[in-house]
Each structure stands twice: as C-alpha cells, then as structure tokens.
Amino acid sequence: MIGIAELLAKRLPLTPAQFDGLVKQATNRVVALDASWFLNPAAQSGGKTGYEIYSQERIPGARFFDVDGIKDASSPYPHMLPDVSTFNKAMSKLGVDRDDILVVYDTIGNFSAPRAFWMLRAFQHESSLLLDNYPLYKKQGYPIETTPVKEYPETNYQSPGLNKDMVVSYEQLREIVVDNEKAKSFNIIDARPGGRFAGTDPEPRPGMKSGHVPGAVSTPFGQVLNPDTKEFLTPQQLKDYFGSKIDPSKKTIAMCGSGVTACILENALRMSGNDKPVSIYDGSWSEWGQRADDALVEK
Numbered sequence: 001m002i003g004i005a006e007l008l009a010k011r012l013p014l015t016p017a018q019f020d021g022l023v024k025q026a027t028n029r030v031v032a033l034d035a036s037w038f039l040n041p042a043a044q045s046g047g048k049t050g051y052e053i054y055s056q057e058r059i060p061g062a063r064f065f066d067v068d069g070i071k072d073a074s075s076p077y078p079h080m081l082p083d084v085s086t087f088n089k090a091m092s093k094l095g096v097d098r099d100d101i102l103v104v105y106d107t108i109g110n111f112s113a114p115r116a117f118w119m120l121r122a123f124q125h126e127s128s129l130l131l132d133n134y135p136l137y138k139k140q141g142y143p144i145e146t147t148p149v150k151e152y153p154e155t156n157y158q159s160p161g162l163n164k165d166m167v168v169s170y171e172q173l174r175e176i177v178v179d180n181e182k183a184k185s186f187n188i189i190d191a192r193p194g195g196r197f198a199g200t201d202p203e204p205r206p207g208m209k210s211g212h213v214p215g216a217v218s219t220p221f222g223q224v225l226n227p228d229t230k231e232f233l234t235p236q237q238l239k240d241y242f243g244s245k246i247d248p249s250k251k252t253i254a255m256c257g258s259g260v261t262a263c264i265l266e267n268a269l270r271m272s273g274n275d276k277p278v279s280i281y282d283g284s285w286s287e288w289g290q291r292a293d294d295a296l297v298e299k
Contacts, residue, residue: 004022004025004026007022007129008101008126008127008129011121011128011129011270012270012271013129013130013131013132013133013232013267013271014103014129014130014131014132015132015136016131016136016137016140016142017140019103019129019131019137019142020142022101022103022129026101028099028100028101028127029097029099029100029101030100030101030103031061031062031063031096031100031101031102031103032058032059032060032061032062032063032102032103032104032105032131033062033063033064033065033094033096033102033103033104033105033116034050034054034058034059034062034063034064034065034105034106034107035050035064035065035067035104035105035106035112035113035115035116035117036050036051036053036054036106036107036108036111036112036113037050037066037067037068037106037111037112037115037260038050038108038111038112039204039257039260040204044108044111045107045108050064050066050067050068050106050107050112051064051066053107054107054149055148055149056146057144057145057146058144058145058149059105059134059137059142059143059144059145060143060144060145061145061150062105062145063094063095063096063152064094064149065094065104065116066090067079067112067115067116067260069090070082070086070087070090070119072086073086076290077258077282077283077286077287078258078259078286079115079258079259079260079282080259080282080283081119081122081162081167081282084123084159084161084162087119087123087159088157088158088159091155091157091159092154092155092156092157093154094152094157095152095153095154095155096155096157097155097157098125098157098158098159099127100127101127101128101129102120102125102127102128102129103128103129103130103131104116104117104120104128104129104130104131105130105131105133105134105137106133106134107134107135108135108230109133109134109135109136109225109229109230109231110130110132110133110225110230110231110232110264111230111260111261111264112260113130113131113133114130114261114263114264114266114267115259115260115261115263117129117130117263117267118166118263118266118267118280121163121166122162122163122166122167123159123161123162123163124159124160124161124162124163125159130267132231132232133229133230133231135229135230136229136231165277165279166279166280167279167280167281167282168253168279168280168281168282169281169282169283170281170283170287170288170291173188173213173253173281173288174292174296176188176253177213177214177215177296178296183215185250185251186250186251186252186253187217187245187246187247187250187251187252187253188213188215188216188217188252188253188255189216189217189219189245189246189252189253189254189255189265190212190213190216190217190218190219190254190255190256190285191219191220191221191254191255191256191261191262191264191265192218192220192256192257192261192285193220193222194218194220196210196257196285197211197212197216197218197220198211198212198218198299199211199212199297199298199299200299203257203285203289204257205257205286208285208286208289208290209289209290209294209297210289210299211289211297211298211299212285212297212298212299213255213288213292213296213297213298214296214298216255216298217245217246219242219245219265221256221261221262221264221265223241224238224241224264224265224268225264232267232268232271233268235271235272235273238268238269238271238272239272239273241268241272242268242269242272242274246269246274248274248276249276250276251276251277251278251279252269252274252276252277252278252279253278253279253280253281254266254269254278254279254280254281255280255281255284255285255288256284256285257284257285257286258283258284258285258286259280259281259282259283259284259286262280262281262284263280265278266278266280
C-alpha cells in the first residue's frame with residue numbers, strides 16, 4: 001500500500017482497500033464524511049435525501065456533510081461557498097478537528113463528494129481525501145454501520161481561511177470572457193450534459209436560460225467516470241480524454257449547473273497529471289444564466 005504521507009501529498013482518490021489500510025495504520029484519527037446530495041432524488045435515490053440514506057447506513061463513525069446546508073445561505077444561487085465563520089461552525093458541529101484525516105464519499109459513487117472534497121481543500125484542511133468509491137466499498141464487504149446515528153461532541157474547528165485561488169467569481173469570469181487577450185490564457189470546461197450545454201435541452205431549474213459561456217468546452221462529468229462503477233477513469237484514460245478538450249499549458253476554470261459536478265472535473269484533471277491551476281466557477285450556470293446578457297450566452 002502507498003504510504004499515508006504519499007496519499008495525503010498527492011490527494012488522489014482512495015480505493016476501498018487503501019481507505020481500509022488508512023484507517024488501520026494512521027496515527028491521526030480518520031473520519032469519513034458522507035456528502036451525499038441528489039439533484040434529482042426521484043431518479044437518483046428513490047426519492048430519499050442524502051441524510052435519510054446516511055441515517056440508514058454509513059461507513060462506521062461517518063458524519064453527514066450537508067452540501068445543501070454548508071453554503072452561503074444569503075445567496076440566491078444554490079451552492080455558493082460560505083464564509084469561513086459559517087464553515088468553521090459547520091465543521092465544529094460535525095465534531096471534527098483540524099488534525100483529523102477526513103475522507104469524503106457519496107452513495108452514488110462520485111457525484112457530490114468531489115464538491116465536499118474541494119470545499120475542504122479550499123478551506124485548507126490539508127488532511128482530506130476522496131473515497132473512490134462507496135458502492136465499491138460496500139460491494140467488497142467492508143464494514144457498514146446501520147445503527148441509529150450518533151451525536152458527536154462539538155469541537156472548535158478553525159480553518160485558516162479560504163484559498164481564493166481555487167474559486168472564480170462571476171465578475172472574474174466575465175472579465176476573462178469579454179477580454180480576448182485574457183481569454184487566451186484560460187480553458188473553460190462545462191460539466192453539464194451536452195444538451196444543456198448546447199441549449200437544446202432545458203435547465204432543471206425553472207426559468208433558467210439555456211446555453212453556455214462563450215469559449216467554454218463541453219465536458220460532461222459522466223465521461224470521466226466508469227459508466228458501470230462510477231469510479232474515476234484511470235490517469236491515462238483521463239489524460240487522453242482531456243487531451244482533446246483543453247490546452248494543458250493554460251489555467252482551467254471548471255463549471256457546471258451549480259458548482260457541484262464541476263468539482264468532478266477538477267479532480268479528474270488533477271488525476272490526469274495536469275499541473276496547471278484549476279479553479280471552480282462557484283455560481284456556475286445557475287448564476288451565469290441569470291446574470292449574463294444574452295450576448296454572453298452561446299448556443
């Protein structure tokens with residue numbers, strides 16, 4: 001097994017076997033975070049919420065990281081990053097500490113967990129990892145907890161602050177898009193399905209105009225995952241995929257509908273060996289589709 005220090009340094013997804021070894025070998029406490037969230041609960045989870053499924057079964061000792069709750073509640077957009085105080089309060093309520101090794105998962109496989117993993121890194125929790133993935137963990141017979149959810153003692157979690165280089169605002173992206181010289185320095189990739197990107201399929205949020213940001217490239221998040229297991233493709237497969245999508249010499253901005261599945265692309269790009277900065281447009285199409293002039297919406 002790869003050493004714990006190497007796992008944390010590379011921040012690459014963990015196989016179930018690596019996660020099991022980490023739990024057994026780590027000197028610091030390892031805490032799993034269930035970050036399950038569903039865009040379409042009827043289709044993705046039989047109508048259940050992420051917390052309802054977490055209440056039924058979970059990795060032993062896991063806490064529920066609420067992607068829908070740990071956000072800027074004052075924003076009109078669905079999943080904007082919270083301020084550091086709000087993040088600290090949420091992490092404290094989970095009963096986790098700064099020196100815990102946090103391993104994120106979701107019950108679909110890889111859907112919302114990469115967003116939570118990205119948030120942890122954005123708020124500089126260095127010892128954080130992503131499990132790839134829970135369905136395989138369960139299928140391979142690793143421990144599952146089905147007892148009533150426990151209450152854990154609240155901590156005094158203190159993030160040193162947000163790494164602002166990991167996130168892009170509407171204003172920043174608009175400035176890049178309207179300035180041809182600045183635009184030459186960036187790739188913009190969009191994780192939404194191709195029909196929504198092209199403007200031929202409606203957005204799931206009522207009243208939202210459809211289309212894409214000028215200069216963006218369609219990179220549906222499902223194309224970087226194994227269609228059967230929902231694992232990430234291999235690093236070489238990802239390198240081949242992105243080879244036709246981006247210029248590897250440029251920085252990349254990833255977006256999607258609300259900033260969740262864009263984080264799948266961010267993780268996949270890092271796995272592919274890309275060493276240029278990758279930022280998330282946090283408001284994503286939920287914001288751009290409402291704020292941008294029609295001239296800045298392509299179809």
